[in-house]
Amino acid sequence: MSTNGLIGRAVKRVEDKRFITGHGNYTDDIVLPHQTYAAFVRSQYAHARILNIDTSAAKEMPGVIAIFTGADLAAVNGVPCGWQVNFKNGDTMKEPKHPLLVADKARHAGDAIAVVIAETKEQATDAAEAVKVEMEELPCVVDAAKAVQAGAPLVHDDVPNNKSFDWVLGNPIEEVNEAMDKAAHVTTLDFVNQRLVPNAIEPRSYNSSYDPVSEKYTLYTSSQNPHLIRLLMCAFVLGIPEHKVRVVSPDVGGGFGSKIFHYTEEALLTWCSKKIGRPVKWTSERSESFLLDAHGRDHVTKAEMGFDANGKIVALRVKTYANLGAYLSTFSSCVPTYLHGTLLQGLYTTPKINVDVTAVFTNTTPVDAYRGAGRPEATYLLERLIDLAAHEMDMDPAELRFRNFIPPFDGVQQPGYQTQVALQYDSGNYEGVLKKGLEMVNYADVRREQQEAAHNGKLVGIGFSTYIEACGIAPSAIVGSLGCRAGLFESAQVRVQPTGKVSVYTGSHSHGQGHETTFAQIVADKLGINLDDVEIVHGDSEAVAFGMGTYGSRSLAVGGSAIMKSIDKIIEKGKKIAAHKLEASADDIEFKSGNFTVKGTDKSIGFGEVALTAYVPHVYPKDLEPGLDFASFYDPANFTYPFGCHIAVVEVDKETGKVSLKRFIAVDDVGNVINPMIVEGQIHGGVVQGIGQALFEGAEYDDNGQLTNASYMDYCMPRADDFPMFETASQVTPCPHNPLGVKGAGEAGTIGSAPAIVNAVIDALWSGGHKVKDIRMPLTPERVWHAMVDA
Amino acid sequence: MIPATFEYEKVTTVDEAIAALSNDDTKILAGGHSLIPAMKLRLNRPAKLVDIGGIRGLKDIKEEDGEIVIGAAASHADIMYHTLIRHHLPLFTEGAAMIGDMQVRNHGTIGGSLAHADPAADWPAMVLAAGAAIEVQGPNGRRRIPATEFFTGLFSTALEPNEIITAVRIPVPANGAKSTYQKFAQPASRFALAACAVMRFADGKTNIAFTGVGENAFRDTGAEQAITGKAIDENTINAAVNAALEGVTVMSDHYASEAYRKHLAKVYLKKALMMVK
Numbered sequence A: 001m002s003t004n005g006l007i008g009r010a011v012k013r014v015e016d017k018r019f020i021t022g023h024g025n026y027t028d029d030i031v032l033p034h035q036t037y038a039a040f041v042r043s044q045y046a047h048a049r050i051l052n053i054d055t056s057a058a059k060e061m062p063g064v065i066a067i068f069t070g071a072d073l074a075a076v077n078g079v080p081c082g083w084q085v086n087f088k089n090g091d092t093m094k095e096p097k098h099p100l101l102v103a104d105k106a107r108h109a110g111d112a113i114a115v116v117i118a119e120t121k122e123q124a125t126d127a128a129e130a131v132k133v134e135m136e137e138l139p140c141v142v143d144a145a146k147a148v149q150a151g152a153p154l155v156h157d158d159v160p161n162n163k164s165f166d167w168v169l170g171n172p173i174e175e176v177n178e179a180m181d182k183a184a185h186v187t188t189l190d191f192v193n194q195r196l197v198p199n200a201i202e203p204r205s206y207n208s209s210y211d212p213v214s215e216k217y218t219l220y221t222s223s224q225n226p227h228l229i230r231l232l233m234c235a236f237v238l239g240i241p242e243h244k245v246r247v248v249s250p251d252v253g254g255g256f257g258s259k260i261f262h263y264t265e266e267a268l269l270t271w272c273s274k275k276i277g278r279p280v281k282w283t284s285e286r287s288e289s290f291l292l293d294a295h296g297r298d299h300v301t302k303a304e305m306g307f308d309a310n311g312k313i314v315a316l317r318v319k320t321y322a323n324l325g326a327y328l329s330t331f332s333s334c335v336p337t338y339l340h341g342t343l344l345q346g347l348y349t350t351p352k353i354n355v356d357v358t359a360v361f362t363n364t365t366p367v368d369a370y371r372g373a374g375r376p377e378a379t380y381l382l383e384r385l386i387d388l389a390a391h392e393m394d395m396d397p398a399e400l401r402f403r404n405f406i407p408p409f410d411g412v413q414q415p416g417y418q419t420q421v422a423l424q425y426d427s428g429n430y431e432g433v434l435k436k437g438l439e440m441v442n443y444a445d446v447r448r449e450q451q452e453a454a455h456n457g458k459l460v461g462i463g464f465s466t467y468i469e470a471c472g473i474a475p476s477a478i479v480g481s482l483g484c485r486a487g488l489f490e491s492a493q494v495r496v497q498p499t500g501k502v503s504v505y506t507g508s509h510s511h512g513q514g515h516e517t518t519f520a521q522i523v524a525d526k527l528g529i530n531l532d533d534v535e536i537v538h539g540d541s542e543a544v545a546f547g548m549g550t551y552g553s554r555s556l557a558v559g560g561s562a563i564m565k566s567i568d569k570i571i572e573k574g575k576k577i578a579a580h581k582l583e584a585s586a587d588d589i590e591f592k593s594g595n596f597t598v599k600g601t602d603k604s605i606g607f608g609e610v611a612l613t614a615y616v617p618h619v620y621p622k623d624l625e626p627g628l629d630f631a632s633f634y635d636p637a638n639f640t641y642p643f644g645c646h647i648a649v650v651e652v653d654k655e656t657g658k659v660s661l662k663r664f665i666a667v668d669d670v671g672n673v674i675n676p677m678i679v680e681g682q683i684h685g686g687v688v689q690g691i692g693q694a695l696f697e698g699a700e701y702d703d704n705g706q707l708t709n710a711s712y713m714d715y716c717m718p719r720a721d722d723f724p725m726f727e728t729a730s731q732v733t734p735c736p737h738n739p740l741g742v743k744g745a746g747e748a749g750t751i752g753s754a755p756a757i758v759n760a761v762i763d764a765l766w767s768g769g770h771k772v773k774d775i776r777m778p779l780t781p782e783r784v785w786h787a788m789v790d791a
Numbered sequence B: 001m002i003p004a005t006f007e008y009e010k011v012t013t014v015d016e017a018i019a020a021l022s023n024d025d026t027k028i029l030a031g032g033h034s035l036i037p038a039m040k041l042r043l044n045r046p047a048k049l050v051d052i053g054g055i056r057g058l059k060d061i062k063e064e065d066g067e068i069v070i071g072a073a074a075s076h077a078d079i080m081y082h083t084l085i086r087h088h089l090p091l092f093t094e095g096a097a098m099i100g101d102m103q104v105r106n107h108g109t110i111g112g113s114l115a116h117a118d119p120a121a122d123w124p125a126m127v128l129a130a131g132a133a134i135e136v137q138g139p140n141g142r143r144r145i146p147a148t149e150f151f152t153g154l155f156s157t158a159l160e161p162n163e164i165i166t167a168v169r170i171p172v173p174a175n176g177a178k179s180t181y182q183k184f185a186q187p188a189s190r191f192a193l194a195a196c197a198v199m200r201f202a203d204g205k206t207n208i209a210f211t212g213v214g215e216n217a218f219r220d221t222g223a224e225q226a227i228t229g230k231a232i233d234e235n236t237i238n239a240a241v242n243a244a245l246e247g248v249t250v251m252s253d254h255y256a257s258e259a260y261r262k263h264l265a266k267v268y269l270k271k272a273l274m275m276v277k
């Protein structure tokens, strides 16, 4: 599929020159003329009524320009939720206002009460400290399962039982119950998929300004999707016409989902910039990031998997309480539902599935999409169940999977696979990745080593995870029917300059993914030009026509496909220009490796000459417009379904419970690969994040709703020395429905890895006779030790 | 992460530093790797910082009158790479390498660590096991505080408010001493969740100190008695492990309950004793 070898090559990332030499340009680097700085007064309490706010002393502090409180914003809307989910009975989900500043009560620790704007950041910080807030602490609730119980404190006075919605998907429960009752064996697991803090290295930052002459706002934002922020802020919050707002996301230092959402500070700073007539900047402190950046996961689940006597899965029944935190963040409602429930088919032929989700409010930081979003929760559930079932039925976990895999299908000769939970898989070869993984790990050998280790009093374990995810988010019509309040297409403009150099304007946004390289490889390859001749422009609503941004492993599958559509238009028009010059018919022109050639002849002109002719149209077809510049929108036909097999080999220290990861094998099938180095990098980062969840990370709230580990002294981020060299491989099953045949690689590592680790630890404990069903993530040494001591 | 406003003075002599400390609300600034983070979180807001980094001689490491003298402002890395230390006090070389990361070791100082007296810091266990004395100076002159009397509680020491630590003095161990520092790191901070320093002298005297376990680092006299002067073997190790932590109030937190921390401390004592066998 490549014409000059650029597609598929591990080209070094072109953006790294500026990043590793310190020349990146992040929002906080931007200082505008007459810049001012904001600092926030935030609630110390998780749940407390505001009795009085006294700003008089703060107003007198040096440099203070303005202080606003919730009362000043009474007429301003809150930030919206972008996805409507309905209750089982058809009622619309409860969607209480998420105000820019709270006026009545704080609903989580960190809720914003007032904003102070001053000449310097230091002055703003000092003055914010001088604002006196009198509050009456109220009883609070932090646990999702407890929040729905009668008598629990109400996060929103008008939301009964703290229930945002309840939701069900799959086969009718009676059918699932019947199949479960008939099962020869049922494996049951009650578990928690713990809450995670996203921890992008660049804290969120916004800088908003207003020009009274043009009546136009400019918002610089560390966002994964500037156009979406503009849409939400203009149409739903501030009521500003979109053409009066420019939103720019310059270099962004990581997002992992946490920078998808429209945050209150973005809209508030924009509102303030007009009020004070000067630009206002705020950059989150790390302590604020812990309290405010939307968290991930947080499910309390009971799951049951039924098997027949041959180890075939006959039913899956799931009940989950999903903690959404204090407010509905932008995509929070779709994560435990359409990104979780819909994935519970996994790779298996399970004939009966029912998933029931109750989404609740608590006095905690809002929860939303975090790398993988819903799919790690689904994968964790399935993969823990099947590994545990293998132990319980005394079967090999790999063999149990082989018995249950959906047989290979390419989506072209064989149709896609219709699941019991609404999705249709595009193409897959699930046994392929497990076979490859078993070869790479030398399965028979590691099992033997495990036995030898057990003999010598050591605990070695092998854990599997064979996962699938839904990426390339998403076909607009499908997500629209499921409640999404936006389309999820992507746009791309490919502009060929007169000299044959190419500028690409993409609605995808790169914040670590390497689009400036991958997208340039596609364009340079397809047009037969040098990589250096292609420039990728992204992140500016004024430069790029429209965009839905980057999340859900969608950039290449959706954004890349939009680029492909524009490239096709360019080649088609180029053929007409070349045909005219070569005095042939356009139908007889073929374009290959940068040359337009009359088929079967050596008559040919280069891409550069065609480009020049398009802009200097002296010898030119009569009915053709000058110029070589095409915009396209691409709306995918289906999700894409990457999948893979992760295998972990661990050793557990009997004395301390500390888990050492000995080996980690990742075989991922992400469809066609444009840049194997970048894909491998994404897999590595994703795997580390998944293992972070399994072994290290987890937000801990106390009963007062305080996040007790809100700093790196206590919240454990994975570090390089925690890991062995990863052993990775890829299998390629092309996506049948997009022009590049790609599926997406951004989340795969995170989705697959966590259950492999936990399964390996459980396997290690079983090898030593500790028949443990579950250890709560993260598997800290103490928890593992307790599991051994208590079992 | 912006500290409250403060004044800053860089002094060149210990006397100037002591004079500056006579004002309330003034604090010594050494490596700044405990103090500055606390100030950025506004948990600590001194009106003035006195930087001792420029005091001549305060970073020196030397041998004097049968003692190793480590200047209070010597960084963890200075100590870790010093040949005198490696030669006479390999315990410090081994332990210093386990403090934080390279940046922390390059900035943080032994004096700062001791004065700060974090219950999970590494130096306190090492200086206790080495039988060190902390040399301090105040308006009334110098005094030596034995390490065993220095740590008085959670983040508290025998240091008077207007005193500064000038040096750590360790008697040079006679040939044949063996030592080790065994640390189980808290996964996030990598401070000690429980750690044990052991110094076994040629004559069989054995010093055993723990950090990360109680409110302050301490010598475990019960464990010491069980093994001092005896051959180190399975029996004596078990006896020491059984005797250890008697009467100690063991901390409990997010990463380690009291029971687990106690267990870990004993596991690490055992590891340490195996190392000095």
Ligand SMILES: Cc1cc2nc3c(=O)[nH]c(=O)nc-3n(C[C@H](O)[C@H](O)[C@H](O)COP(=O)(O)OP(=O)(O)OC[C@H]3O[C@@H](n4cnc5c(N)ncnc54)[C@H](O)[C@@H]3O)c2cc1C
Pocket: B027, B028, B029, B030, B031, B032, B033, B034, B035, B036, B037, B052, B072, B073, B098, B099, B100, B101, B104, B107, B108, B109, B110, B111, B112, B113, B115, B116, B118, B120, B121, B122, B123, B163, B164, B165, B166, B189, B190, B191, B192
């Ligand atoms: C990321 C990170 C990781 C770390 N990991 C570890 C670890 O693994 N193990 C560990 O033990 N420590 C660790 N530390 C702490 C580090 O060792 C500090 O440097 C040390 O605790 C304090 O030394 P300092 O020179 O930085 O003191 P400062 O921060 O400058 O001062 C600390 C306190 O001591 C006082 N003080 C300083 N010097 C003197 C003196 N000479 N006389 C009297 N008072 C004085 C100050 O006034 C202040 O109250 C870590 C720190 C960081 C930031």
